[in-house]
Amino acid sequence: MEEYFLTEEQKDLRALIKDFMVGEVKPHIQEVDESGEFPVEIYKKAFDLGFHTLHFPEEYGGGGLDFSTMGVLLEEMGYTESGFALTMLAIGTPIECVMHAGSPEQKKRVDQLIQNGGFAALCLTEPSCGSDSAALRSTYVEEGEEYVINGAKTFVTNAQESEFFVVLATKDKSLRSKGISAFMVEKGTPGLIVGKHENKMGLRWSNTCDVVLEDCRVPKSALIGEEGKGLRTALGALDPGRLYNAAISTGICQAALDEAVAYAKVRTSFGKPIIEHQMIQAKLADMAMRTEASRQLVRLGMAKLDAGLPATKEASMAKAYCSDSAVYVATEAVQVLGGYGFSKEYPVEKLMRDSKIFQIFEGTNEIQRMVIARELAKA
Numbered sequence: 001m002e003e004y005f006l007t008e009e010q011k012d013l014r015a016l017i018k019d020f021m022v023g024e025v026k027p028h029i030q031e032v033d034e035s036g037e038f039p040v041e042i043y044k045k046a047f048d049l050g051f052h053t054l055h056f057p058e059e060y061g062g063g064g065l066d067f068s069t070m071g072v073l074l075e076e077m078g079y080t081e082s083g084f085a086l087t088m089l090a091i092g093t094p095i096e097c098v099m100h101a102g103s104p105e106q107k108k109r110v111d112q113l114i115q116n117g118g119f120a121a122l123c124l125t126e127p128s129c130g131s132d133s134a135a136l137r138s139t140y141v142e143e144g145e146e147y148v149i150n151g152a153k154t155f156v157t158n159a160q161e162s163e164f165f166v167v168l169a170t171k172d173k174s175l176r177s178k179g180i181s182a183f184m185v186e187k188g189t190p191g192l193i194v195g196k197h198e199n200k201m202g203l204r205w206s207n208t209c210d211v212v213l214e215d216c217r218v219p220k221s222a223l224i225g226e227e228g229k230g231l232r233t234a235l236g237a238l239d240p241g242r243l244y245n246a247a248i249s250t251g252i253c254q255a256a257l258d259e260a261v262a263y264a265k266v267r268t269s270f271g272k273p274i275i276e277h278q279m280i281q282a283k284l285a286d287m288a289m290r291t292e293a294s295r296q297l298v299r300l301g302m303a304k305l306d307a308g309l310p311a312t313k314e315a316s317m318a319k320a321y322c323s324d325s326a327v328y329v330a331t332e333a334v335q336v337l338g339g340y341g342f343s344k345e346y347p348v349e350k351l352m353r354d355s356k357i358f359q360i361f362e363g364t365n366e367i368q369r370m371v372i373a374r375e376l377a378k379a
């Protein structure tokens, strides 16, 4: 990865992340990929270094880093292990919801919970709806000094170990988004049941479970922000989330490109290294262009967020382009490695499997294209 335009602080932080990823994560990549068992102890070591709260405000015990620096660091994490990076991202989203709309007491509580244990989760998607989140069916009713939540959530990242969950539920489905509120539900609350762990094709360093809410009672103080504004709160965390996702995808691009270039230099066919064959050269050049363009789109979006400017279009552009590029570059890397690319002896087949999900979550790439077109129509 190039050093240009990075501040000294960014270079130092990136070196710290790299040391951890190479020293603590890399030796276990294959074993976790095969077992699918959530490597909690490795994550706890990362929490000790504050990796999960890098963007969290300093007054609440976080690193207080700006978006641009977050982009650099998430690319570095994604370069070695995108499932690890996604786990960090997925802790940040529910925190972001509370930091954005929560009460001072909720913010303090989140700080305690995160410092003690680490994990957090966002429960938005349901078995019957993902992209159309305003159609969610989980309900809440007011009973005395409590809210009672019922429903089923699916694909909840980090659910198994989460200290708290941001849960979205509606008081009246006919109101669509205006009926939806967000609640902070702590681990161990009766009626909050973490279900089965998803057996996924990739991103096996991340934990993904169903969550069931069965007469789950929370105090009135669990409501995050105002009633009826929950979806806006959750979606408000999306612009940064999409750019974080794009940064991790860029890390996958760079990792796949590096593997392909290294292999193409030493593999020979027809009397010369395959990097001297024009068709391989064209592949590597296209892979490099996509990787660099991805990085620059992330930088543009992050710079806009740091400047306090709206970045909805740039975040969607980066999310869709970078994740499409990750799938493209990783798939081409498999091709450059030929039969060995298909073997688990080499890392590129895993990069190809891991890359796919980045086109799906945090808003599918079809949804990103709808958002981009909507923004273009507004101009």
Ligand SMILES: Cc1cc2nc3c(=O)[nH]c(=O)nc-3n(C[C@H](O)[C@H](O)[C@H](O)COP(=O)(O)OP(=O)(O)OC[C@H]3O[C@@H](n4cnc5c(N)ncnc54)[C@H](O)[C@@H]3O)c2cc1C
Binding pocket: 090, 121, 122, 123, 124, 125, 128, 129, 130, 131, 132, 154, 155, 156, 157, 158, 200, 203, 208, 357, 360, 361, 362, 363, 364, 365, 366, 367
């Ligand atoms: C590993 C993993 C982790 C996840 N983590 C979380 C999490 O922590 N919290 C959480 O709440 N969710 C999480 N999700 C859920 C994820 O955000 C959803 O899967 C995603 O939003 C898509 O929703 P869906 O699966 O219901 O697909 P659907 O919305 O059913 O979409 C199916 C297909 O139809 C397309 N489509 C839908 N509507 C349109 C349209 N209007 N125009 C064109 N095409 C359209 C989609 O793009 C997609 O290709 C996770 C998912 C996975 C797989």
